[in-house]
Amino acid sequence: MTAPKKAMVLAAGLGTRMRPLTNDRPKALVEVAGRTLIDHMLDRLAEAGVETAVVNVHAFADRLETHLKARTGAPQIVISDERGELLETGGGLRKARPLLxxxxxxxxxxxxxxxxxxxPAIDSLAQAWDPERMDVCLLLARLDRTLGFDGAGDIFMSDEGALTFRGEAPSAPFAYMGVHICKPDLVDDGPEGAFSLATIWRRLAPLGRVHGVVMDGFWMHVGDPGARDEAEAKLAEAKAG
Incomplete structure (x- = not known):
């Protein structure tokens, strides 16, 4: 399969757990190891061959747009403006559909x-993608190779890569680590306004249409200032080693 050349980067969240670092900026502009979170992600996507990234904006939208305009090189940035209403992951994707x-x-x-x-993690996701068998393919991390993720795991995976969600089970071996491939039309029948993509995934999973691939590497979820500090230390350790 050819890897997608377009991406949707979800940058419109309020970042309340990241305060006080988000008192004067969006979460996307919080720095980890000298680079903003959004630049970490955009650079990873560019390495995977993404040519265009649609970025949604809400909190401190002007500041984020100014930062994005100053970027050079791939990917080309297109803004999906959510200043008027925060739409969550599914609503944000649905609003951006004409751009995607x-x-x-x-x-x-x-x-x-x-x-x-x-x-590379995003390359492994692209290699696993098969639109004949799946509508969504999630990039996963092993729980013992994570920092900043305080849950008991989200997901079970079959030998064929099909996913089921933890539900009432006490734990699951994998966590969704924030990147996936999907057919953008899966949000077309979603509700007006804000909704989560996870509601769609949970509907599709019993049909065998949600798959996943486990990344080679160590994942850091940067959700609050403490997690940011831990991520910086881990990246410094990896760079030194």
Whole structure:
């Protein structure tokens, strides 16, 4: 399969857990190891061949747009303006549909950074993508190779890569680490306004249409100031080692 050339980067969140670092900026502009969270993600996407990134904006939207305009090189940035209403992941994707087209796209949160071993994480996701068998393919991390994720795991995966969600189970071996590929039309029947993509995934998973691939590397969820500090220390350790 050809890897998607377009991505949706979800950067419109309020970042309340990241305060006080987000008192004067969006979460996307919080720095980890000298680079903003959104630049970490955009650079990863560019390395995977993404040519255009649609970025949604809400809190401190002007400041984020100014930062994005100053970027050079790939990917080209297109803004999806959510200043009027925060739409969550599903609503944000639905609003951006005219900018995304009909081909499969990467969708990425901005609160994930990672180190890589072996196949680059986003490349492994693209290699696993098969639109005949799946509508969504999630990039996953092993719980023992994460920082900043305080849950008991989200997901079980079959030998064929099909996913089921933890539900009432006490734990699950994998966590969704913030990047996936999907067919953008899966949000076309979503409700007006704000809604979560996870509601669609949970509907599709029993049909065998949600798959995943486990990344080679170490994932850091940067959700609050403490997690930011831990991520910086881990990245410094990886760079030194």
């Amino acid at each position: 087209g009909e081909d499969p796209v990467f969708v990425a949160n901005i609160d994930s950074v990672w180190t890589q071993d072996g196949v």
